[in-house]
Amino acid sequence: MRKKSNAPTMKDVAQEAGVALGTVSKVFNGIPVGKSYRLRVEDAAKKLGYQVNTYARGLKTNRTFTVAVIMPFITHPFFGELTEQISRCLAARDYRTMLAVTTSDLAVEQHCIEMVQQNKVDGIIALTYHPDLIVDDDLPFVSIDRFYSAAIPCVASDNYGGGVLAADTLSRLGCRNLLFVRHGAAVAGEPDKRGAGFETGCRQNGLPCTSFQVNDEDGKSPILEFLDAHIRDGRFEYDGIFCNTDALAVQVMVHLRSRRIRIPEDVQVIGFDGLMDPFLNKPVCSSIVQPIAQLAETAVDILLSQDRSRLPALTCLPVSFRPGGTTREEMS
Amino acid sequence: MRKKSNAPTMKDVAQEAGVALGTVSKVFNGIPVGKSYRLRVEDAAKKLGYQVNTYARGLKTNRTFTVAVIMPFITHPFFGELTEQISRCLAARDYRTMLAVTTSDLAVEQHCIEMVQQNKVDGIIALTYHPDLIVDDDLPFVSIDRFYSAAIPCVASDNYGGGVLAADTLSRLGCRNLLFVRHGAAVAGEPDKRGAGFETGCRQNGLPCTSFQVNDEDGKSPILEFLDAHIRDGRFEYDGIFCNTDALAVQVMVHLRSRRIRIPEDVQVIGFDGLMDPFLNKPVCSSIVQPIAQLAETAVDILLSQDRSRLPALTCLPVSFRPGGTTREEMS
DNA sequence: TTGTAAGCGTTATCAC
DNA sequence: GTGATAACGCTTACAA
Numbered sequence: 001m002r003k004k005s006n007a008p009t010m011k012d013v014a015q016e017a018g019v020a021l022g023t024v025s026k027v028f029n030g031i032p033v034g035k036s037y038r039l040r041v042e043d044a045a046k047k048l049g050y051q052v053n054t055y056a057r058g059l060k061t062n063r064t065f066t067v068a069v070i071m072p073f074i075t076h077p078f079f080g081e082l083t084e085q086i087s088r089c090l091a092a093r094d095y096r097t098m099l100a101v102t103t104s105d106l107a108v109e110q111h112c113i114e115m116v117q118q119n120k121v122d123g124i125i126a127l128t129y130h131p132d133l134i135v136d137d138d139l140p141f142v143s144i145d146r147f148y149s150a151a152i153p154c155v156a157s158d159n160y161g162g163g164v165l166a167a168d169t170l171s172r173l174g175c176r177n178l179l180f181v182r183h184g185a186a187v188a189g190e191p192d193k194r195g196a197g198f199e200t201g202c203r204q205n206g207l208p209c210t211s212f213q214v215n216d217e218d219g220k221s222p223i224l225e226f227l228d229a230h231i232r233d234g235r236f237e238y239d240g241i242f243c244n245t246d247a248l249a250v251q252v253m254v255h256l257r258s259r260r261i262r263i264p265e266d267v268q269v270i271g272f273d274g275l276m277d278p279f280l281n282k283p284v285c286s287s288i289v290q291p292i293a294q295l296a297e298t299a300v301d302i303l304l305s306q307d308r309s310r311l312p313a314l315t316c317l318p319v320s321f322r323p324g325g326t327t328r329e330e331m332s
Numbered sequence: 333m334r335k336k337s338n339a340p341t342m343k344d345v346a347q348e349a350g351v352a353l354g355t356v357s358k359v360f361n362g363i364p365v366g367k368s369y370r371l372r373v374e375d376a377a378k379k380l381g382y383q384v385n386t387y388a389r390g391l392k393t394n395r396t397f398t399v400a401v402i403m404p405f406i407t408h409p410f411f412g413e414l415t416e417q418i419s420r421c422l423a424a425r426d427y428r429t430m431l432a433v434t435t436s437d438l439a440v441e442q443h444c445i446e447m448v449q450q451n452k453v454d455g456i457i458a459l460t461y462h463p464d465l466i467v468d469d470d471l472p473f474v475s476i477d478r479f480y481s482a483a484i485p486c487v488a489s490d491n492y493g494g495g496v497l498a499a500d501t502l503s504r505l506g507c508r509n510l511l512f513v514r515h516g517a518a519v520a521g522e523p524d525k526r527g528a529g530f531e532t533g534c535r536q537n538g539l540p541c542t543s544f545q546v547n548d549e550d551g552k553s554p555i556l557e558f559l560d561a562h563i564r565d566g567r568f569e570y571d572g573i574f575c576n577t578d579a580l581a582v583q584v585m586v587h588l589r590s591r592r593i594r595i596p597e598d599v600q601v602i603g604f605d606g607l608m609d610p611f612l613n614k615p616v617c618s619s620i621v622q623p624i625a626q627l628a629e630t631a632v633d634i635l636l637s638q639d640r641s642r643l644p645a646l647t648c649l650p651v652s653f654r655p656g657g658t659t660r661e662e663m664s
Numbered sequence: 665t666t667g668t669a670a671g672c673g674t675t676a677t678c679a680c
Numbered sequence: 681g682t683g684a685t686a687a688c689g690c691t692t693a694c695a696a
Contacts, residue, residue, distance in 0.1 A: 009688090009689055009690085010689065010690065011689080021690085022691085022692080025691060025692085026691095026692095028690095029691080029692095052689090052690080053688095053690070055688095055690090056688075056689035056690040057689080057691075059691090060689090060691045061691070
């Protein structure tokens with residue numbers, strides 16, 4: 001056994017202050033106690049550098065003030081920002097963040113969930129790719145961007161509305177022949193509604209719309225090949241593109257520029273996410289902006305809400321359009 | 333008090349298996365036990381969905397298999413990558429990651445340290461900006477990129493060597509008039525050695541070198557003004573620039589290009605960090621690459637090393653040069 | 665208002 | 681090899 005920790009305990013504080021153990025506990029729990037006692041205890045605690053042991057406390061109270069955050073990656077700007085915001089929200093309420101990075105691998109995700117369950121976290125906020133994870137029923141769980149069932153509250157951006165907004169915006173900016181390209185895991189998550197929204201928006205605006213979608217395994221080259229196939233005599237057939245992520249938008253734009261297609265003069269491009277260039281601190285492209293801070297705040301709110309009997313199954317947060325130099329419009 | 337958790341305990345497992353409590357404990361700690369007993373216990377545990385409660389365990393053993401990671405941000409690509417790698421290293425050893433994001437604010441940093449100390453973490457890995465943090469002496473602590481004292485092990489890239497390497501590389505690539513620009517917090521951390529290394533490297537190569545350094549409060553515009561001041565008749569005075577971070581390199585390049593200075597034809601630029609563009613998956617610029625995965629691995633190794641009596645005060649990891657299109661050299 | 669003591673889930677030391 | 685039992689540091693009735 002490890003050398004007995006020499007950190008002071010409540011007992012030490014009680015002895016130092018010359019009061020009973022229970023009194024010390026009360027002081028640290030804000031339970032009224034004679035003023036002179038309180039002062040003696042506080043002095044003693046400061047002198048000894050005493051800190052409550054939340055493990056021991058949790059053993060009694062079944063609350064640890066710790067929330068697990070499970071993310072596939074944090075190197076992707078969207079996930080990184082989301083994780084940071086969640087952690088800040090939690091810290092603001094004096095909750096700790098237990099972080100697990102899963103690479104979106106089922107086994108790892110499951111293992112993480114087991115690990116954090118062992119640590120008796122008070123809840124889990126997760127962005128996962130596998131609907132068949134096994135989680136303790138009575139462990140509060142909030143899913144981000146993935147709606148699994150009415151029993152698991154999900155917080156997401158209004159992906160469908162964002163798609164419509166993209167179509168409306170491109171229409172307003174004068175586009176007449178639209179293209180939607182989608183790239184990414186074919187999970188049945190909320191983000192998949194972006195395309196449906198866009199198609200609806202195009203229909204409402206009376207605009208023709210082509211969709212080209214590839215899944216992760218296909219790599220991204222099919223999209224670039226598709227683009228090439230639609231360049232005739234140096235002119236691109238479409239005058240507006242909606243990409244399901246900013247990352248894809250950037251790839252598409254780099255490719256088109258290499259083919260001497262100008263953006264936004266020849267074709268306007270809108271992405272989804274609203275990411276900022278980490279170095280230049282400006283948008284990477286015109287985009288449908290996800291309210292990351294609100295996503296974080298809302299997820300934390302729901303997770304920690306007192307009354308867990310009636311939680312919204314799906315909370316959709318409003319998105320907005322932000323020009324970013326890849327559409328014909330002055331930037332705000 | 334919260335509704336008593338209905339999670340199964342060792343006692344439940346013991347009852348279900350018809351063995352004594354201690355026997356169950358032994359099974360879960362790998363202590364030899366009769367085969368038939370072990371099987372009965374394992375079956376019972378599976379049936380009940382039992383998981384060891386690490387809080388209760390920690391109370392006895394003073395080990396929690398949890399490490400706190402303290403970072404100023406995780407939205408910056410370098411910090412994000414570092415955090416992710418550390419978390420993976422820890423997970424590989426069955427350690428949990430407790431994440432604290434501090435915005436590099438002293439009060440927040442101190443508060444985080446107190447929070448994690450309450451949680452009785454087994455150690456802290458931190459990248460902080462304030463040398464005067466108060467940390468429990470006997471709580472294992474590893475600092476990244478900041479050398480505070482011989483008592484606190486620090487893991488960092490070979491920043492000095494990287495500076496020399498940058499000078500050598502620019503020299504090899506034909507530069508004759510070099511510039512070093514530095515931007516960022518004026519903390520007395522390891523990264524500040526980059527400039528010293530570069531200047532030494534220039535001297536060794538017999539090349540003239542100008543240094544222009546601004547601190548965070550100054551904003552970045554002084555650097556851009558400095559650049560402008562050294563453009564005469566559309567020609568830039570320097571033919572090689574070393575920036576103390578990739579982020580700065582990107583800003584410098586955007587500015588120079590807006591002034592019609594070509595990179596790498598007119599001036600070659602080397603940054604520091606070796607970051608990849610998160611969307612295009614290619615280097616953002618030619619750069620001195622920090623071995624992030626090794627930094628993480630080493631920090632974890634040192635933190636968890638058994639014999640803590642003799643730890644290296646400063647571990648410098650080797651950096652390397654990687655072409656990234658902003659120097660005149662084919663990219664590997 | 666203050667002190668006492670039981671118990672949270674686990675480990676470890678014992679007799680058996 | 682197995683099974684009671686006393687801690688670990690804390691909270692919380694309950695008694696003083």
